[in-house]
Amino acid sequence: MARAGLVAGNWKMHGNLIRNQELLASIVSGTQSLQNVSCAVCVPYPYLAQAQLVLGGTHVEWGGQNVSQHHQGAYTGEISAGMLADFGCRYVIVGHSERRTLYGEGNKVVAEKFCSAQERLLVPILCVGETLAQREANDTEQVIAMQLDAVIDFAGIDAIRQSVIAYEPVWAIGTGKTATPQQAQDVHAFIRNRIASHNDEIAADIQIIYGGSVKADNASELFAMADIDGGLIGGASLVASEFISICFAAQG
Numbered sequence: 001m002a003r004a005g006l007v008a009g010n011w012k013m014h015g016n017l018i019r020n021q022e023l024l025a026s027i028v029s030g031t032q033s034l035q036n037v038s039c040a041v042c043v044p045y046p047y048l049a050q051a052q053l054v055l056g057g058t059h060v061e062w063g064g065q066n067v068s069q070h071h072q073g074a075y076t077g078e079i080s081a082g083m084l085a086d087f088g089c090r091y092v093i094v095g096h097s098e099r100r101t102l103y104g105e106g107n108k109v110v111a112e113k114f115c116s117a118q119e120r121l122l123v124p125i126l127c128v129g130e131t132l133a134q135r136e137a138n139d140t141e142q143v144i145a146m147q148l149d150a151v152i153d154f155a156g157i158d159a160i161r162q163s164v165i166a167y168e169p170v171w172a173i174g175t176g177k178t179a180t181p182q183q184a185q186d187v188h189a190f191i192r193n194r195i196a197s198h199n200d201e202i203a204a205d206i207q208i209i210y211g212g213s214v215k216a217d218n219a220s221e222l223f224a225m226a227d228i229d230g231g232l233i234g235g236a237s238l239v240a241s242e243f244i245s246i247c248f249a250a251q252g
């Protein structure tokens, strides 16, 4: 990997105070000697204070899994970027396929959320990815291009510099069906080239991470690919030993 790595856990709607305490403490101690790889966990909102308490002052960072596009107002149930920043978040996931599919978030809202996060100095982890039907119809690149361009057009290419892109093929999420290293690499290279068509330097520097059934036993071969800079980890991020192994796999 030419760039420093990033392994981020996406806990989704899992956890409780007791289990989190153990998991967070194990991640901190287990990744103590990690070099040249950042490690983060994106936890459910109610546990941000716990993450801040346990992870504050350690090398492990934390973030949210979603953010409102608005900064304040009458938006019952929503959480703003400023609120995430209040709890010390560095990252926030935007445009996860579960948000896009289950909660109807389109490219425009995702672009607004991306900007909202950056306005409060959070680093958005922008998720892009095709469904199985789209891949089988050979539409993968077109879908990824639309998801990426929506953000570049709205936020400007310079904003991309302060972000992370996560390629998550929808068919690989939670299915145990990982993209092959070459399949993932092809899409990562496509994303990097598309960014390079605007700005070479940003393309060379940006972390593009892979998500979708990454486990301790397949992480190394994925992370060995030239344009894969780490992973966004769902299920395996809930098991300390798995997540720690994946972090070390990103070290090369």
Ligand code: 13P
Pocket: 010, 096, 168, 172, 173, 174, 175, 176, 211, 212, 213, 214, 232, 233, 234, 235, 236
């Ligand atoms: P799994 O690792 O459980 O497939 O989830 C991937 C994901 O959606 C991370 O955001």
